[in-house]
Amino acid sequence: MRVSRIQLEKFMVKIARTREEEASCDDCAQLSAQLVEVLLRGDAPNEELLSILQHLEQCVPCSEEFLVLKDCVRMELEQNWPTLDEMWNKLDQRSAPPP
Numbered sequence: 001m002r003v004s005r006i007q008l009e010k011f012m013v014k015i016a017r018t019r020e021e022e023a024s025c026d027d028c029a030q031l032s033a034q035l036v037e038v039l040l041r042g043d044a045p046n047e048e049l050l051s052i053l054q055h056l057e058q059c060v061p062c063s064e065e066f067l068v069l070k071d072c073v074r075m076e077l078e079q080n081w082p083t084l085d086e087m088w089n090k091l092d093q094r095s096a097p098p099p
């Protein structure tokens with residue numbers, strides 16, 4: 001990722017400042033794809049996306065989905081796109097209860 005440590009620290013300060021405006025799981029689902037793209041490009045997230053980042057820190061189901069999404073977007077960027085079946089399998093594994 002091209003985001004530098006200093007940039008990340010700035011994000012953290014911004015996150016701390018936006019704590020009042022908490023994103024919901026719905027917001028997260030709507031904006032997570034956009035957030036992944038911004039992060040993988042190394043751009044600075046806007047206020048709205050920062051509140052999603054904050055939500056991801058606190059919400060385990062959303063953060064797990066986000067990781068899968070991030071994997072998918074990265075594979076797309078690397079031209080290593082899995083089949084739809086592979087993607088579903090991945091999501092199934094994530095959402096399945098522990099054995």
Ligand SMILES: [Zn+2]
Pocket residue numbers: 024025028055059061062
């Ligand atoms: Zn959530």
